[in-house]
Amino acid sequence: MVDLSVDIAGMRLKNPVMPASGTFSEDLAELFDIECLGAHVTKTITRGRRDGNPTPRVCEVDGSMLNSIGIPSKGVADFLKKTVPFYRAYDTPLVASISGNTTEEFATLCREVTVEGVDAIEVNVSCPNIEEDGKAFAIRPSSTYAVMRELRKATHLPLWAKLTPNTGETSEVARAAEEGGADALVVANTLLAMAIDVRTRRPKLGNLMGGLSGPSLKPIALRMAYQCAKATRIPVIGCGGIATSDDVLEFLIAGATAVQVGTATFINPTAMVTIIADLERRLEVERIASVRDLIGTVADGEQKAAVVFMEAAP
Amino acid sequence: MMGTLTSLSTVRAKARPPSVFERDLSVVFNEPVNGEYVRLALAAPSHLLERCRAGQFFHLLCPASGEDKPYLRRPMSIYGFFPKQGELHFLYKVTGAGTRALSKLCTGDSLNVLGPLGVGFRIEDDWRNLVLVARGVGLATLAPLALEARNRGRHLTAICSARSHDVLMSLDYFAEMGAEIITVTDADGTSEMGNVEKIIKRLVAGRGVDAFYTCGSNRMLTLLQALGQRYHIPGETALEQQMACGLGMCHCCVRPFRKAGALVQLRVCREGPVFDLQEAMPW
Numbered sequence: 001m002v003d004l005s006v007d008i009a010g011m012r013l014k015n016p017v018m019p020a021s022g023t024f025s026e027d028l029a030e031l032f033d034i035e036c037l038g039a040h041v042t043k044t045i046t047r048g049r050r051d052g053n054p055t056p057r058v059c060e061v062d063g064s065m066l067n068s069i070g071i072p073s074k075g076v077a078d079f080l081k082k083t084v085p086f087y088r089a090y091d092t093p094l095v096a097s098i099s100g101n102t103t104e105e106f107a108t109l110c111r112e113v114t115v116e117g118v119d120a121i122e123v124n125v126s127c128p129n130i131e132e133d134g135k136a137f138a139i140r141p142s143s144t145y146a147v148m149r150e151l152r153k154a155t156h157l158p159l160w161a162k163l164t165p166n167t168g169e170t171s172e173v174a175r176a177a178e179e180g181g182a183d184a185l186v187v188a189n190t191l192l193a194m195a196i197d198v199r200t201r202r203p204k205l206g207n208l209m210g211g212l213s214g215p216s217l218k219p220i221a222l223r224m225a226y227q228c229a230k231a232t233r234i235p236v237i238g239c240g241g242i243a244t245s246d247d248v249l250e251f252l253i254a255g256a257t258a259v260q261v262g263t264a265t266f267i268n269p270t271a272m273v274t275i276i277a278d279l280e281r282r283l284e285v286e287r288i289a290s291v292r293d294l295i296g297t298v299a300d301g302e303q304k305a306a307v308v309f310m311e312a313a314p
Numbered sequence: 315m316m317g318t319l320t321s322l323s324t325v326r327a328k329a330r331p332p333s334v335f336e337r338d339l340s341v342v343f344n345e346p347v348n349g350e351y352v353r354l355a356l357a358a359p360s361h362l363l364e365r366c367r368a369g370q371f372f373h374l375l376c377p378a379s380g381e382d383k384p385y386l387r388r389p390m391s392i393y394g395f396f397p398k399q400g401e402l403h404f405l406y407k408v409t410g411a412g413t414r415a416l417s418k419l420c421t422g423d424s425l426n427v428l429g430p431l432g433v434g435f436r437i438e439d440d441w442r443n444l445v446l447v448a449r450g451v452g453l454a455t456l457a458p459l460a461l462e463a464r465n466r467g468r469h470l471t472a473i474c475s476a477r478s479h480d481v482l483m484s485l486d487y488f489a490e491m492g493a494e495i496i497t498v499t500d501a502d503g504t505s506e507m508g509n510v511e512k513i514i515k516r517l518v519a520g521r522g523v524d525a526f527y528t529c530g531s532n533r534m535l536t537l538l539q540a541l542g543q544r545y546h547i548p549g550e551t552a553l554e555q556q557m558a559c560g561l562g563m564c565h566c567c568v569r570p571f572r573k574a575g576a577l578v579q580l581r582v583c584r585e586g587p588v589f590d591l592q593e594a595m596p597w
Binding site: 022023024025027028030031032043051052055056057058059060061062063064065067069072214265266267268269270 | 332333334335336375383384385386387426428555556557558559560561562563564565566567568569579584
């Protein structure tokens with residue numbers, strides 16, 4: 001019997017595999033018993049209703065995809081009335097993903113989703129901060145710290161900060177989130193990207209640019225998960241291109257405590273079920289008693305100090 | 315405590331058996347219908363086929379083939395579902411990496427499918443005389459409606475439009491299902507909207523029309539919307555959009571619809587692909 005359970009800031013997950021926000025909903029329960037997952041992470045909501053971006057909202061690139069959905073949301077009232085009650089039928093912890101364009105709006109929403117049935121809040125600080133220059137909160141350490149501090153005051157629930165790869169200051173932003181009160185880091189969101197139809201010369205996404213996800217994002221997300229685990233003392237949840245149990249092992253070894261599976265579910269809706277089963281088998285074969293024994297075991301030897309310089313000049 | 319939790323989970327799992335299937339199905343045949351379209355037949359279990367409805371779709375995991383490495387699944391409407399023969403059919407035109415890869419499948423090869431997905435066509439109890447107007451690949455989506463109409467004892471008139479007679483498809487299929495067939499083509503000039511309008515008006519004045527169905531043509535949609543309003547005839551249309559998950563999770567495949575005087579964004583995969591004729595927006 002291997003032990004797949006992990007601990008994220010005092011919350012026990014039966015296994016380290018959970019969905020990435022935006023790639024999971026009640027609809028998936030039509031395919032398999034979603035009770036098998038480590039946690040349920042809902043699609044990011046905003047306080048008010050939002051329509052989202054113009055179409056096309058998705059296109060594929062070599063072995064990966066771009067999306068610009070634009071956080072369509074039915075608002076917080078619908079979330080509390082319909083989404084939270086649906087998941088109360090499950091014992092699996094519920095993680096509410098939220099976003100806001102101003103610190104005040106963000107903190108108010110954080111307070112509003114602090115309800116019975118929600119076990120943790122994932123704060124999508126990768127969204128634009130319209131009070132400054134529209135750049136995502138988590139692009140800079142200062143705006144990350146400022147927003148996290150207000151979110152921290154708004155809830156007693158564990159706060160997971162979802163970071164963006166669109167920054168040149170990964171370690172600094174991670175530390176700023178920790179200092180601002182984050183209990184865990186989700187590393188990371190999609191990477192800003194673009195694709196153009198050479199025949200029509202039009203961008204393939206209605207919003208011109210969008211987020212890259214899928215296998216080609218994995219090495220970048222892995223590098224960031226490694227950096228964040230080194231830079232902070234809070235748990236890191238790896239996210240980016242994870243599609244197999246080997247990918248999970250790679251993130252755990254790099255220092256992540258758990259992982260989120262996103263785009264892989266679009267290709268194989270039962271991907272997470274397969275990954276969990278494979279992970280268990282893999283640990284049995286390798287005679288590893290607990291998945292926790294793998295966390296941060298990367299054999300990086302004497303090169304640890306090079307992490308900072310590598311970001312400047314690979 | 316553990317016992318209680320386990321029994322709760324068991325009850326829940328039993329209360330919700332899977333209604334959508336992800337399966338590897340084996341190719342029975344994959345043959346060209348004419349110079350443009352290919353018909354694919356897959357061997358499928360009856361419990362899957364019995365869940366299928368006309369207008370629904372499957373999300374196909376097209377295999378990599380040569381230069382083509384499709385990544386996302388490709389949505390494809392059901393062309394035919396035959397529980398007795400144990401076959402699921404699709405009709406497609408080779409247009410890109412996904413369908414090109416699909417066209418390389420041989421008998422005995424395996425194809426991963428996810429479905430049936432979405433909301434199919436509605437046939438209300440008092441809709442006795444049905445009229446479908448199809449053009450191009452829209453025909454693939456509308457064909458199984460003929461099967462459902464026959465099974466439920468409704469009269470169906472199929473107006474089939476194409477560039478020329480040799481690319482008109484499914485005429486035998488419609489005939490077999492007891493449908494009345496009217497063909498119009500660009501080649502003989504009968505497919506222009508004025509003529510199609512005349513044909514439909516004759517049908518309305520004749521045995522009468524209780525519902526319109528269409529797919530695949532903007533001009534047909536606009537024409538049927540106008541005629542539907544004029545004669546107070548309800549109808550439905552199937553629509554397309556680029557998709558990622560196909561299940562409603564990602565919100566990639568939205569389109570705008572007119573609902574109660576406002577524009578709302580609905581997911582083609584979940585609230586559709588079949589929508590109310592008057593709520594749909596021409597594209």
